Amino acid sequence: MDEANAARPGLSVDWRSLLSLALATVLLAAGLFLAWQTWLVWRADSGAEQADRVRATTVDALAKQIRQTTERVRAALASPSVQQVLAGDGALDHAAAAAALKEALPEASDAQFFSPNLDEVLAGDLKTLGYAKAAALMQARMHPEHPPAEMRTDADKVQRLMMAQPAAAGGRLRAYAVVELPFAPILDTFNAASIDGAQLQLRQGDGRGDLQIASVGAGRAVPSEDLGVPVPGSSLRVGKAEPAYFIVVPRSVALLSVLTLLSLLGGGFALWLRQVGVQRAVAMLQRPSQAKIQEITLVEAIQQQPEPAAKSAAAKPAAPASNEPVHVDASMFRAYDIRGVVGQGLTYDVARLIGRAVGSEARERGLKEIVVGRDGRLSGPELVRALIDGLRSTGMDVIDIGAAPTPVTYFANYHLHTGSGISVTGSHNPPDYNGFKIVLGGETLSEGAIRDLHARIVENRLVDGHGGLQAIDVGADYIRRIGDDVQTERRLKVVVDCGNGIPGAFAPAVLESIGCEVISLYCDVDGTFPNHHPDPSDLHNLEDLITVVKHEKADLGLAFDGDGDRLGVVTPSGEVIFPDRLLMLFAIDILTRNPGATIIYDVKCTGHLQPVILQHGGSPLMWRTGHSLIKSKMRETDAAMAGEMSGHFFFGERWYGFDDGIYAAARLMEILAADPEGRTPQQIFDTLPKGVSTPELKIPMREGEHYRFIEAFREQARFDGARLTTIDGLRADWPDGWGLVRASNTTPVLVLRFDADNSAALARIQDLFRAQLKALDPALPMPF
Structure with a gap:
């Protein structure tokens, strides 16, 4: 060793200096990085805490302002001039009542009165009345003590605060009043919030796909999962979004402690090197151990630890079944x-x-x-x-x-x-x-x-x-349970096409048990599906059913998918009754027994559905597509009914709330057979609103690409004059129709659908969507 050092003089000193300098540099850089990240974490947390405090104060201020405004409206309705008009004999003079109310409430930009039974909503033209006003009136009817105020934008793009209130005189309900007031004072209260390091957003909605009205605070905010805090007495919410700080380390104090410990250990190691010398330290670290240490993974290390005696067998990690790991895609x-x-x-x-x-x-x-x-x-x-x-x-x-x-x-x-x-x-x-x-x-x-x-x-x-x-x-129990709940008042002839899927073993028996005459088509179960695929959403799969319904002069044709949770319907004329129109019929029936009940439908359903639900006294709620997502929303809202354009129907009334195509078919036959005028199913369906629509249109993409496309489309697409819904893709509603593009959650495709009052409106909406889609990707194939 001495001879080697003599041959290479100064080696020991150079290595010690170089290593010490490197360690010092690393420790200094780590310390600076840690300090920078700690400052960012503190800044972000401080901003979030301040945002929570400011948000609470802002919500309280807005709630107080809404409460005071509501009290002014109620005081005006109770004023002598308004009461004098309301208390008059005979039919209420709506114009005189509105004039008296505007005189008692000078800040009101508009005031209207509606009949106590809301015939204007339940039987009127909602396009003329306005869907927002109709919904506000229905809320006032269902929640007369606390009807929510909301922001609406009039034809001149001016924001108004709208609220509907019951108007009584002499202890009896005489009308419902809708009052529009300036929204600017609400905005002034919100904009007065002082915040730094985060952003507050004034929104309107139920926390999902809300309309953002205004924001204050940091402008460089990232999208937030925050659902917002509701403002009592209104449909407004105050949401929060944090700035996009580039924080690498988590906010965990434990991690900061570990980093601090590593820094101390590093410093200790450097001091140790100074004491023992670099060459001696290297020799000590390179000394072979007496027993070879086997490298194992963290999971293997945990599995090798002895299990405490008190530990339950149910919590013990399972050993692999074999040495060959199974790949799960x-x-x-x-x-x-x-x-x-x-x-x-x-x-x-x-x-x-x-x-x-x-x-x-x-x-x-x-x-x-x-x-x-x-x-x-x-x-x-x-x-x-x-x-x-x-x-x-x-x-x-x-x-x-x-x-x-x-x-x-x-x-x-x-x-x-x-x-x-x-x-x-x-x-x-x-x-x-x-x-x-x-x-x-x-x-x-x-x-x-x-x-x-x-x-x-x-x-x-x-x-x-x-x-x-x-x-x-449990098959017999299932059939008996439906037969005990549902019975038809007259015998209807129905053709049942199960496409050789498993519903063939159950659906005919269920329909016979409720009193129908059943003609079975492809009801023998065969997993090769030799006749056609069991998918009623594909119109080609309904061709045989339509032929048999016509030949047998049946009242209706029913089709089920491969596992029986979806339903398709055709009439003797060959018309396919799309599921969103079936949902209208189900909702009308349920609302006769459950006034005010919530009816959920997915974003692919027709724009005619919402007014039908409102007209029959229900509360419509649009939600995301997907049977599991719909069921979750039903539990959350205690909805009586839900349906999807795909043919899933969920009955909370008289049933268990899960999607069941066979039970839906039984309920449909019950409704059709109970018609008091004895009309045919075709005649009943003809009474339901119907526009011009497309089936689901699909654009194939690579796995995952469709999600990225939708995110970009939400950001870049512009549809002037449309009401946008972004809870599931992007849906744009105009007064005469709508269009939708969303990412399928089951296959890598974009799903599109269009619905309008007439062919001209449908073509216009499709042109608008085509232009926006092509603007994002000129090579995108268009299925319309």
């Missing part, structure tokens, strides 16, 4: 369900792992039992066997109901009191597809909950146990 875990191609992404081992993941999630939720059913696909029995094996390996007790439509599996969840179930189904997809629709504890898993199952498999967060298995047939 993340793309199968979609927004509403899990779906893949059998033999490729979806294999026996993958299905077993999915069972283990679902079972592990269920056990963590405190659940013990789960129902499993399957559709008629050839791959069903093998996938069910793998799924049940995986579920039982986690300690779940499984009830196998065999081959049954998805709604029957949902029914079994209630009938057998499990609250949990899995339907193994490929729905309307080609025969080589299959998948899983999952309900746990009454919640239909969707979006994040579906993706978490994949993460659970990847991270091996799987539990062990020994679950039981029993087989129970």
Whole structure:
């Protein structure tokens, strides 16, 4: 060693200086970076805390202003001049009442009176009246004590504060008044908020897809998941968005502590080097250990630790089934369900792992039992066997109901009191597809909950146990339950086309049990679907049904998809009754028994649906497409009914709230057979509003590209004079029609639909959308 050093004089000194300088530089850079990030974190948190305080103060100020304005309107309605008009004998002079109210309330820009039974809404022309005014009147009728005020923009683009109030005299309701007042004072109150380091937004809506009215504070705000704080007495909300600070480290104090500790250790290491010398330190660090240390992963290290005696077996991480890891494709875990191609992404081992993941999630939720059913696909029995094996390996007790439509599996969840179930189904997809629709504890898993199952498999967060298995047939109970609830007042002849899907084993029996004469078409279950694909949303699949309905002189034709949760309808004239028009009929029927009930529909439904619901005393609510998303919204709003353009119908009244095409068919036949005038189904459908519309149009894209396209389209598209809805893609509504483009959550395509009062309006709206789509991507193929 001395000879080597003598040959290379000064080596020890140079290495020590160089290493010390490098360590000092690294520690200084780390310290500066940490200080910068800490300052940014403090700045962001400080801004967020200030925003919360300012928002609370602003909401209080706005609520006080709304309350005072409402009190002024009510005081004006109680003034002697208005009361004198309201108390008059005979029919109310609406013009005189409006003049008296404007005199008592000089700041009002407009005042109108409407009859106490709101005939102007329920039977009038809503385009002339205005949908916003109609909705405000219905809110005043349903919530007379606290009808909400809202902002509306008039024809001159001037913002007004509109509120509807009941107008009484002598202790009886004489009318409803709609008053419009300046919105500027509300804006002044909001704009007076002083905030730094964040942004406040004045919005209108229910927290999803709100209309942003104004903002104050930092202009460089990022999109926020904040739903906003509602302003009492109004439909306004105050939302919050934080600035786009570039913060690399999390806000965790623990991480800052770790970084601080590493800095101290680094400093200690540098001091140690000065004491022992670099060459000695290198020699010590390179000294071989007496026992070779095997490198393992963090998961393996945790698994090798002894388990505490008190720890439950259900929480023990499961060891891999074999040395060969099973690849589980993340793309199968979609927004509403899990779906893949059998033999490729979806294999026996993958299905077993999915069972283990679902079972592990269920056990963590405190659940013990789960129902499993399957559709008629050839791959069903093998996938069910793998799924049940995986579920039982986690300690779940499984009830196998065999081959049954998805709604029957949902029914079994209630009938057998499990609250949990899995339907193994490929729905309307080609025969080589299959998948899983999952309900746990009454919640239909969707979006994040579906993706978490994949993460659970990847991270091996799987539990062990020994679950039981029993087989129970609930088919007869399902048929009996519907037959006990629904009966037709006259016998109707109906052709039932099940496309060789599993509904063929149930739908004819259900319809016969309620008193219908049934002609079966393709009702023998065959997983190869030899006649046509079981998808009633594809009009080509309805051609045979239309032919048979005409030949048999039947009253109606009914079509079901592959697992029975969707319904299609055709008339003897060959007309396809689209699901949004069926929803009108269902809503009218339900609202006769449940006035004021909420009716939910998805963004693909016709613009004629909202006024029909309003006219019959209901509360319409547009929501995102997707059966699991609709069911979640139904639970949140306690809605009586929901429907999608795809043919999913959800009955909360007299049923369980899940989508059931077979039950929907029974309810439809009940309504048609009970018509007091004895009209044919075609005559009844002819009374429903109908415009000119397109079916769903699709533009294929690469996986994931359709989501990116929609985000860019939302940002760049401009539709002057339209009311925009962005809860699911972008929908633009004009007085005479609307257009929609959204990203499908099941396949990588853009979905478009157009609906208008006439062909000219439809062509105009399509031209506007075509121009905006081409502006974003000139090469985009147009299906219209």
